[in-house]
Amino acid sequence: MATFFGKRAAAVLLAVTFVFGAMMPTSQAETEKFSVWVEGVRKEALARGVDKEILDVAFKNVKPIPRIIELDRKQPEFTLTFNQYLTRVASQVRIKKGKKKLAENREALEKVGKKFGVQPRFIVALWGIETDFGRVSGGFNVITALSTLAYDGRRSKYFRKELLNALDILQQGHVKHKDMTGSWAGAMGQSQFMPSSFKAYAIDADGDGRRDLWNTKADVFASAANYLSSVGWRDDQTWGRKVKLPENFDISLASKGSRAKDSKPQRLSEWQDLGVRRADGSDLPKRDLIASLVLPAKGKSDPAYLVYGNYRSILHWNRSTYFALTVGYLADRIAGIN
Numbered sequence: 001m002a003t004f005f006g007k008r009a010a011a012v013l014l015a016v017t018f019v020f021g022a023m024m025p026t027s028q029a030e031t032e033k034f035s036v037w038v039e040g041v042r043k044e045a046l047a048r049g050v051d052k053e054i055l056d057v058a059f060k061n062v063k064p065i066p067r068i069i070e071l072d073r074k075q076p077e078f079t080l081t082f083n084q085y086l087t088r089v090a091s092q093v094r095i096k097k098g099k100k101k102l103a104e105n106r107e108a109l110e111k112v113g114k115k116f117g118v119q120p121r122f123i124v125a126l127w128g129i130e131t132d133f134g135r136v137s138g139g140f141n142v143i144t145a146l147s148t149l150a151y152d153g154r155r156s157k158y159f160r161k162e163l164l165n166a167l168d169i170l171q172q173g174h175v176k177h178k179d180m181t182g183s184w185a186g187a188m189g190q191s192q193f194m195p196s197s198f199k200a201y202a203i204d205a206d207g208d209g210r211r212d213l214w215n216t217k218a219d220v221f222a223s224a225a226n227y228l229s230s231v232g233w234r235d236d237q238t239w240g241r242k243v244k245l246p247e248n249f250d251i252s253l254a255s256k257g258s259r260a261k262d263s264k265p266q267r268l269s270e271w272q273d274l275g276v277r278r279a280d281g282s283d284l285p286k287r288d289l290i291a292s293l294v295l296p297a298k299g300k301s302d303p304a305y306l307v308y309g310n311y312r313s314i315l316h317w318n319r320s321t322y323f324a325l326t327v328g329y330l331a332d333r334i335a336g337i338n
Helices: 009-020 028-047 054-056 066-072 082-089 090-106 106-117 120-131 142-151 156-173 195-201 215-230 270-273 309-317 323-333
Strands: 240-244 290-295 302-309
Touching: 009 054, 009 215, 009 290, 028 054, 028 156, 066 142, 090 106, 090 120, 090 323, 106 120, 106 215, 120 215, 120 309, 120 323, 142 156, 156 215, 195 215, 215 309, 240 290, 270 290, 290 309, 302 323, 309 323
Parallel strands: none
Antiparallel strands: 240 302, 290 302
């Protein structure tokens, strides 16, 4: 999950604190209410087989963090235009660094790519976008972050499940509580997996008995590749491409916006017949893949992309149109594909 958040004005934070006061105990009554809630989570975790000692450590001095609620209400896909997002997340600095990381880790990445059927450039792009290649993986304690969001009313059911999954991971011994850090939303390690994704897709690639997404690059690469492979990735295809639309094009055929649903897919030959061309004006590829049209900025004069099945696999990772398009863009630039 990208981390491009700045501090908001004190007045805004006060407003958030007022509205979401139940999530941020400021009185004895509210503190007691949160304690009762935590006890309910503990009982549920005990019933799942989590040891009391694990829970004692996990919930020692835990309390909701106002900053997490603030960040939840100000995600970049909701506050930036697509071009702003693309420029920040796939900057020239990151492209240059991504090329270096691809070269440095080529042997390991090609081994993983061959095993799982995922081109290495996409593993590196995800690694770069999520944590700047492991440099910034988040400083929030995952249990505290998920407790804050689970106690909050916006998506409490979802985050309670993730909190219980995180406690399961502690029970399994993959990471210690003090080292279980991540984003404000509870996404963990260099690949920023939510706990449910960790349980489903994380891989112990180096055979040490732990799935370590914090410090072991072999596990990070294999887990990312396993995720994509498990949700339908194909290494005989790319993700999509930027295209040029003709005058008077019917934009109702496209999906629009930062979290738009997929438009009706058509074959490339059908898009060709409708006047869609590559960004340089040349014909679309002859391979007749199924593709959907995406307009992330909502207008016909803004960037347009034809996207394939691998793009939809990226959307499994993060449901943001901005994110998925930027992963594809960055992966191509890292590999020297324009």
